[in-house]
Structures are given as C-alpha cells and as structure tokens.
Amino acid sequence: MIAYLKGILTYITDESIVIDVHGVGYEVVCANPFAFQTSINKELLVNTYHYVREDIQVLYGFKNEDEKYLFTKLISVSGIGPKGALAILGSVDIQGFVSAIEREDDKFLTSFPGVGKKTARQIILDLKGKLQLNVSIDTGLFEEQKDSQPNNQVLLEAQEALKTLGYTDKEIKSILPELNKHGNQDIDEMVRKALALLMKN
Structure with a gap:
C-alpha cells in the first residue's frame, strides 16, 4: 500500500496531479487538484490511497x-x-x-x-x-445550531466565489465554523461576511 508520495509537483489537470518521485511520475487523482496550485514545481507530500481492483489501479490523493x-x-x-x-x-x-x-x-x-x-x-x-x-x-x-445553520448550497456557492477571488481552501476552511454561526443568509451576505472574516485573519 502506498501511504503517501513525496516529490516535485510537475503537472496539474482537471482531475489529477503528477508528482515526480526520483524520476518517476505518479499520477494522483484528487477531489480538488488545483488546491495544490501553489506547490507547482515545488516539493510536496501528498497522502495517498492505493485503490486496487482486478481491472484497475488508481492512486487517490488528499491534502491531509x-x-x-x-x-x-x-x-x-x-x-x-x-x-x-x-x-x-x-x-x-x-x-x-x-x-x-x-x-x-x-x-x-x-x-x-x-x-x-x-x-x-x-x-x-x-x-x-x-x-x-x-x-x-x-x-x-x-x-x-441545527435550525440556524446556513443552507448548504449557499455555503458551497460562497466557497466557490471565494476561490474565484483567489483565496485558498485552507483560508476558506478556517472561517467555516464562524460562517456556520450566522444562520441562513443569501449568497451576497455570506460572501461579504466571509471577506470580513478573512481580512481579520
């Protein structure tokens, strides 16, 4: 079982990243490949799960x-x-x-x-x-907080809007607990609140 890979991130596609480990390129399928964008051409450690079936072998990668x-x-x-x-x-x-x-x-x-x-x-x-x-x-x-939690779809849309503005997954995840406290809001209010929280951090 391949528990992790440590090497140079050489390439990113819509579905995967490629890591050069001592001259061997490993393709690793990820949920959000572009979350690794800041590590392109740098050494990176990626947690992996080696999925094996009779007709397929795939390496899946994770940030933690x-x-x-x-x-x-x-x-x-x-x-x-x-x-x-x-x-x-x-x-x-x-x-x-x-x-x-x-x-x-x-x-x-x-x-x-x-x-x-x-x-x-x-x-x-x-x-x-x-x-x-x-x-x-x-x-x-x-x-x-069950009754006051924000609609999940609004929260997801707000996260995508923040990514478009250049914020990283780590930065966005750091404010999610605080956003959850503010109840149901529309997308504009959610983004405004998120930006205010990010500026404080």
Whole structure:
C-alpha cells in the first residue's frame, strides 16, 4: 500500500496531479487538484490511497489524513465508489459532514453530488459513531445550531466565489465554523461576511 508520495509537483489537470518521485511520475487523482496550485514545481507530500481492483489501479490523493480517512470510510458504504467519495470531498467541510452523520441529518447529506435519500440513510447507518477524525467535533454545538445553520448550497456557492477571488481552501476552511454561526443568509451576505472574516485573519 502506498501511504503517501513525496516529490516535485510537475503537472496539474482537471482531475489529477503528477508528482515526480526520483524520476518517476505518479499520477494522483484528487477531489480538488488545483488546491495544490501553489506547490507547482515545488516539493510536496501528498497522502495517498492505493485503490486496487482486478481491472484497475488508481492512486487517490488528499491534502491531509482526515480527508483520506473520510474517503476510506465513504467507499466502504454500499452505493458509494471512489468517484462518488471524491465528489463529496470536493465540496465538504469535514467537521460539518461528520456532525451531520452524528445528528442523522439526511437533508444535509443529500445536498452533496450523487447522494440521494437512500444513500444518505446508508451513510448514517454505516458510519454513525464510527468516525474518529483528528478534527474537533462538537455534536452538541451543531445540534443547538441545527435550525440556524446556513443552507448548504449557499455555503458551497460562497466557497466557490471565494476561490474565484483567489483565496485558498485552507483560508476558506478556517472561517467555516464562524460562517456556520450566522444562520441562513443569501449568497451576497455570506460572501461579504466571509471577506470580513478573512481580512481579520
């Protein structure tokens, strides 16, 4: 099993990155390849999962261990394959996603690509109480804020708008907990609030 790769990031495509490790180029499929844009032509360590089946071998890459761990758990759920798991990771706040599983919020889960009501229930059935991530998860806090949390689609659109403005995934994720506290807002209000928070950081 290939746990990680450390080498020079030489190329980025819409679906993958290529890492040169001592003269060998490894293609690594990622949820957000362009999240690694700032590391082009630099040495990079990428956590990987080596997916092997009779007819295919693929290296999947992740920015941290929590993303990798959630990926491995998602592909263990009936009805979710690697592509489906990557689609979820491409737009997920891991802490919020795990908290949604713990509070059995299938409405939140069905807002992700490829996740219908049946799959959402299967995710909850298979993973509730079984996810041990490094992130701090306060399910009680999320339960209290359940009615006031922003619409997930608005939050996702706000994240995309911030990326367009040049902010990195790390910068955006650092303000997500604070954005979650401000309840339902339209996209313009959400972006304005996010920009104010980013300027403070």
